Amino acid sequence: MKENVYDVVVIGGGPAGGQTARVLSKKGIKVLLVEKYVSFKLNNFSSAGMTLAPLEEFQLPESVVGAYWKDLVIQCTKDIHIWKGEVKKGVVLNFQKLREFLAEETLKNGGTVLMGYKYLSKKLIDNHVEITLQNSSNKELKKVKSKIVVDATGPLRKVMFDANEQQPEMILGSGTEYEIEVSQEIYDKYKDKLLFFLGHKWAIKGYSWIFPMENRILKVGAGKTHLKSLDQDKTDKTTRSITEKIISEYLQAKDYKIVDKHGGIIRYSKGLKDIFYKDKVVGVGDAISAINPRGGEGIRYAMQSGSLAAIYIQGYLETGKDNFKEYRKVWLKQKSKKWKLSEYSAARMYSKYSDVQIENRIRFFHKNFSIDDMIDSLFNFKYNNVLFRALQYSYVKLIYFFKNEKF
Template sequence: MSMIENKYDVVIIGGGPAGGQTARNLSQKGYKTLLVERYKSFYDNNFSSAGMTLEPLKEFNLPTKVIGSYWKDITIKCTEKEYDWFGEKPKGVVLDFGKLREFLAEESVFNGGEVLLGHKYVEKRVVGTEVEVDLLEAETSKIKTVKTKLLIDATGPLRKVMYDSKEEQPKMNLGSGTEYLIEVDQKTYNKFKEKLVFFLGHKWALKGYSWVFPMENRILKVGSGRTHLKSKDQENTDKSTKKITEKIIKEYIKPETYTLLDIHGGILRYCEGLNDTYYKNNVIAVGDAISAINPRGGEGIRYAMQSANLACDYIDVYFKTGQENFKEYEKQWKKKKLLKWRLSEVSARRMYNRYSDLQVENRVEFFQKHFSIDVLIDSLFNFNYNKMLSRVFSYLWMKLKYKFNNKEF
């Protein structure tokens, strides 16, 4: 066993938005923190479409240097038709995911925290009121052991810290995705530079959705995400998110020339009902380790960082009073998110797995005819459905008309 090299108040495993925000917050409060990232650079494994509204910039006090581009329009491309919503001014941003992660780590260091790159979490041991943590350095394969009062699981969908390798986890719904970062000619980039494009239906997506998001000049993010459930019309699509992504580049974007800059991918493991383990044996989970990503997709970075903020409030109380109240952390998170996440579970299951391509097309067309871009954004990113209820009778009447004509809706 290696010698214990350092002691901390909090060690955070995982340098994504949730882990970085946790380190940023707690170091600012004066706690001795260590942020551990398995890759040597925050630009490695750079998987996130990172599209969001403008509100999180102010909510988390994010600088302009982490912004890849601004967007004001949204296009939804279905199997047959394309539907557009236009804004008169910027409605949101696409973040540079690597720069965001780097910024949060730099903020932590500025506040007195430490960052350890190129180290992989191996295992933990609870010793009295503290936790010993073994970390493997990638280059040398040497084990570094640190001791901490609290250990944060910010490892995302893998939940590597909360659960030991052979420990049973709650039942999860699975998803995966692929994203290409490409540099295109100026003429092609100009077609996409101020809008988000989403794809639905099995011509362009596999039991999920695909996307084209603009970054800095001439750079586009092109990707596809899928759920691992059987769905209607799935035989009409290519068999992998990689092939779908390449198809979008070739048949939809149609660049005169392009250079492939990076390919990255990731997985999603979502626990229905937010029934994850939030706290156990001095370990606290944040971000995707508590299913912070919405099951329908959209603005996952924002909700990961919100979970970090909430967890930090209870960590601060714990250090100041010595009282564990992390069950309240779980309770408050569910109070804030559970209803919206449950509604999104139903919506995602129908849209991605139950509806045929024709039914998807009909619903998107109905939405375009009846709702503005602001209502669409509220639904896609904030998961608010209140304004949509005003059109429920129009929706039901449309369904009846289709049914009387023996057509799918």
Template structure:
């Protein structure tokens, strides 16, 4: 007989796992579907964040790869260092995070199905029939659900049927190497995040070095596919940039390559995504829940999952809810900050020259503390930046006035 569920969640990433975890705790019958045989597969995420999400989502120590307290921004010419006296954030083990969320859902009665991919859906008045295909076979199973959650990320496979027109998307892509290095190299980078800006180290985006557990580093590069006004044509790829950082910046001639992974990003400028349609609710990257400037997505994916669950739970308990409010509330919380981040990223990645990038990073380094930098990069808090900007304008005006007088 066809298995019946309250909610089928398609996609076992942070957003999908958080939905399954939340709803299972509420006592709903949940099926979490992951297309890879293991949650340790498809492990692309730099996964750097502040400490706040650990408490916000009640995450255990076992999902932490490393702590960080310092930040370095390497431009084409110079390097700028911000020192933190205490731990400021973590780099998560992305695979272990996904596994934990799935296991937590199972501990509250949820079911997990790995190695099956979404094929199609049939929506009727009372439910949705979801077709799933087992990996590397022709076996197809069907399950029935009151609601389906699209947590398939940038593909948005459940919300949009094949060939259905989607909103205009900004595209991004990236490559990341997980490498084991000599202890003396690891010691230099074990407690800091390193970001690379400028044409030498990035292609219309940024690159990074993040620490993990003992002697292991994440090294990667991401690019946007925005039209560039100032960057010259190049045959470099994110893979070549990653290898260049390992060789020239880390000066690491020998290392053990543990994993190579990559991914794409499809982001709807202005958050024009569908959040709900015909018994399908989207979360995470499926609704562009990602920092458009820095690419950070785990925290916002899980926040979107938490908000969606409020309306899903109400629907399952009462038989009705207004899913339009899910989209309205998310946009009310995020749209203005996302717009600022969009403008900032477009200028930095596609318009500024190396000199302009260098000048702006140098200005930030001379005027703002580590905590202000972190608030700007991760938390969209610009109050101190704006205040300092106007203070400097006022000082320049006062200086010009005094110069005219004397």
């Protein structure tokens, strides 16, 4: 077994891990980024729809953009609602190329990238962590030592928690996504749109979507929360069957080609009770629930967590002082209120609302909010306009009720 020594070892080459390694390596810190797949093509699981802001925020090149969108569309069981944009409002990133870019940046900055090795275990030895990795192909073991380890393994939190170790209570979610090649005619109908499905016909305890990618390529998927709900609990629908139904019945794509199929789970800590740091392990991305619980952007917030964690990792390496409680404190100050509002909204929309309630709610949004209001709510967690008008609407309904109710 070969052994190497690093300042920081990042386990997981997703957006959070890649951004952490990229930032640290740029600061001259000796970093190893470990990815369990031999190629980023083999783990292309994110739909990656977002606004334009992350392109500038993280200085992302045009090469990682799959497509731009300008219209926002929500299809309910009965009605469709379209918010038209006059200019580009956002992007759908190519998830594979994004992670490749972050890894290449790490290499360019002097870091090391190890592909095709999965994490097995860790052991505290003196002032270092000894990490055992295994080659995914030939099962060869490799040991590396690090002053600190970053857990970017996603919702399973494999590095932060040893096998069978108790974790905070989690809310579960799961999803399926097909990347398909369609006719030019079908692609042109959806190339400028982010299309979401709500309601019991096209979704179950969650939402479904159609996102554009490169010419003639669409991403079609469905996600669900594993929460108690109304009559949806009795259904035999799965996220796979919903995805296939959208392709066959909604898109009416007959001669499409499947480019890729993928799926995954989300384990989200309600109230953000995650462990951010323990025994020289720092969590980033999904390992600290850095994902919008209602939907929307997950990649942006994963990368933000990596950038923030890098500040405290650098401080630790320079001073030897553990200040990771501040990392958690700053993150919660920035996100916790917005996340709790998003949790509340998701629970109501996905597990409590009937079809009629969903239709009425989206109809109200369409009547009262512009596309920029909707983007602020869905992607940027700016609820001021939406909450104010929703409260006005609820007040009017309440007055109407008391005026017309007979006691």
